[in-house]
Amino acid sequence: MRKAFFIITGILMVSALMAQNVKTIPSVEIRTLEGIPFNTNQIDNDGKPIIIAFWHLYCKPCIKELNNIAEVYDEWQAETGVKLYAVSVDNAKSQHQVMPFVRANSWPFEILSDPNYDFLHAMNRQFVPFTCIVNGEGKVVWFHESYHEGDEEYEYEIIKKLAAGEEIEEE
Amino acid sequence: MKTFNKIFLLTAGLFLLMTACDKLEAPYVTKLDKITPDPGDETRKVLLEEYTGHKCPNCPTGSKVAHDLKQIYGEQLIVVSVHAGFFAYPDPDGLYTEDYRTTAGSELNNYFSIQSYPKGLVNRTEYNQALVLGKDSWEPAVNELLEMPAEAKLEINHEYNPDTRKLDINVDTEFLTEMNGTFSVSTYIIEDSLVSPQKNDNQNLGPVPDWEDYTHQHVLRMAVNGTWGEPVNNGQSVLPNVVYQGGCSVTLNDAWAAENCHIVSFVYRNDTREIIQAEEHSVVD
């Protein structure tokens, strides 16, 4: 037990020391909602900020987050030009329900499909909801795991700063 | 690059197709001549613990398998039926009021994490990487173990006083080779021919869904020297040609028919809990 703990801590610390601050979106082959192959390096918004939100049809907080953003998305886009990619990690069990669900909810986002967590794992995550914000140069500037009521407003503060060309600092 | 791709595809495709599949034709089974293991070591005996319950409809089928195995292997197979877990609970009224559960049985059931029934342990030894075995694996597991030479010899000596119902048991263990580790001997009492209702879903065996005059065999009644028995050696190893002795005593419960009771003893390795030898003796000679 103790040994393993040290090994893990060791790996963590060494890696954290070596890790560089610049993080970009990894290149992973996934699909669009229509089933067309999509490489995640195609994620782009002409130099304006991007939100990537990983979600699952049966994840309560995920749906809540995206519903909440959907309501204010028009406003956000008008002010900052932000674009949201909603990456569904639904597997074969619920994958085919994603399209009717998204359309019935009139979500205005770009929907991607990552049924085997290839993209999620490449982002070093295992669980949803997981949201990250990418700046105009394609650098990941902010991560957030889990969702609670009101988190989207915090996200929007960051997006506004990015749109205004401000630096995002770690707190 | 394109040529490479085409060549690769062609090779991969051909390779896959060539090794694709073995389509079999009926009959899908071959009849074997031998039934008894080969080479047989007649001194070796194997213990089958059958986990069951009177409200488990699948269990008579399991008991039938145990019964058939007993027909084949005779004295070389010892069966203990452990009534434990969900299906062994007695109802307050109705057909299933009998309680065959025992402290030792419940503890074993817990220890081996048995959650579905019927299940069996054969010498508490893994067969094909599984410890808890479905009824179809009992026979091959018994067979495999019986093909190995015996590592120990057990002798049960006992004295039973029908008036006081006191039973004194002495178990002599003789190891056939020098072995490392601590070994323990457990002694159980089992009872045959207990007639009480049993749920059943196999029409070929008897009435369904309730088999009211079912005969329960090999029912575990108690562990005389505790669930895990007592160690025979306190050193690091055991030696051949030395008799390790252990004794225990019990007063038989009035509800048990002494003439249907048997003493079952077995010796096992403490570290792996694997049983290496077992022995059975009736209480009334």
Next chain:
Amino acid sequence: MIRKFYLLLSGIVFLSANAFSQGFPEGGQVHGDFVFDAQLYQTDEKLGITDSTLDGNIFGMNAYGNIIYTNGDFSAGLRYEAYLPPLSGFDKRYEGHGVPYWFARYDHDKVDITVGHFYEQFGNGLVLRSYQEWALGFDNNINGVRLKVQPFNGVYIKALAGTQRFFWDPFEDNNRAIIKGLDGEIYLNDLISKWRTSRTRIIIGGSFVSKYQQVTPRSFLRDTVRYEYKIPDNVAAYAGRINLLHGGFNLNAEYARKINDPSSLNNFIYKDGEALYTSISYSTSGFGIILTGKRIDNMSFKSDIYDDSYASDINFLPPLGTQYVYSLATMYPYATQPNGEIGVRGKIYYTIPKKSWLGGKYGTKFEFSYSRINSLDKERVEPNIPIDSTGTLGYKSNFTNFGDVEYYRDFAVKINKKINPKWKFILEYINLKYNIDVIEGHPGEPMVKAHIGIADVTYKINRKNAIRFEYQQLLSKQDRGEWLMAMLEYSISPRWFFSIMDEYNYGNPNEDMQLHYYTASVAYVKDATRVSLSYGRQREGLICVGGVCRMVPASNGLSISITSSF
């Protein structure tokens, strides 16, 4: 082997990330993540947990660390895992630690090569799916080689060969199968230039998977005569699929077949297996409908024919029952019966538009779903051989008929409504029938019939603070009887989260088990790190993710969970 690779990899990672490194291209990145879940168990007499049942196992821990290095077209990574010992409810065979996953990959333009371990899925997974589900303790990654190429525009080919992970057991002596697979997918609109602008999009695909395992044949007794099974060394499975998209219509269909594959799970019958999974949906703004049909017949496909657990699955048979998210509604989750089942499901999503009379200012969202799953309709192969007899073809089945045994039924309605910026609620009603005998293997137990009602209300106090309240009730006369559940959550965005919950089994037929299962939790989130602590009783239950379920025993104690990435 693994250790060497690990050293090598650490070396590469270290060198390249080191400022003094020379000769390695600039721009390499190292990142990774880390999860630590631990639990301290305590005795709880009412749950039957005593010192002797705990037997010293008062602590459980599952943890992993993932490190991935990327540099241009090249990437490599590894995952270290430790289960010391595994948390209660996880397979005990995980106990230990090591590096069960590492890879090196080169992905350039139209060629993508991976050596080491990888995850893959063909189509819906009916013939091959290798994936990892941490929460479930499931990982069947393939160790081998994979090549993906795109020979023509719109044509995608994958080929692979390898063996699956099985806990910590190394592959040796045919203890599991060698898997070879080929999958092709054609996007007709990309391949055929005339179709490029067509509104109708068609994708067709096909896959072929072969497993090779040479085992010692087992024998069995039939009326005291001993027989030995003939076991095929090579077993093939193949599948074809189509996806057709036209405007709001979307049709998906996949059919898979498998040749004779006797195994412990199917009781050594020799029938071919088949599976059909099909769905058709129509959707437009504010409305969506989807119908799904599924038929599974003897389609378990495993790396080891003698293993009857899910751990050695090569394929994935998606379950059909609705997946619920509220705790009491997850009490009876449906798991696919790989030996055979037939079912249908329908689901409708509808949003009453904003500013209409019923829709109010924000619109009102409705969901209806219905599903029904039965056994197959089986007939004897020959009049004198009972159905499912071992060592025979087993049975014949009618392709379209539903069998007599009901496995699962459910009907659910859900309403999701925002009243104003402060208040919103979700109401759900579920009615289900669950064949606990077949699904959980509790023979003789009666069909569970349950009504479940759920109310989920959120009150947003201000920009940062919100309260959420859940009330659920489950009514049933079977199994563990009636339950109610209440939960209160308080969150301070974006960092803090507190909750208290009680599940009360007030209707348990066994009065001693009419227990409260209380839990209190707190979580803290900062950027990519989340720490949560919870204390309380956990009821026994099934945890299902995707199609696989595991039984979690009741427990009591303190849990801590940390997830982080860098």
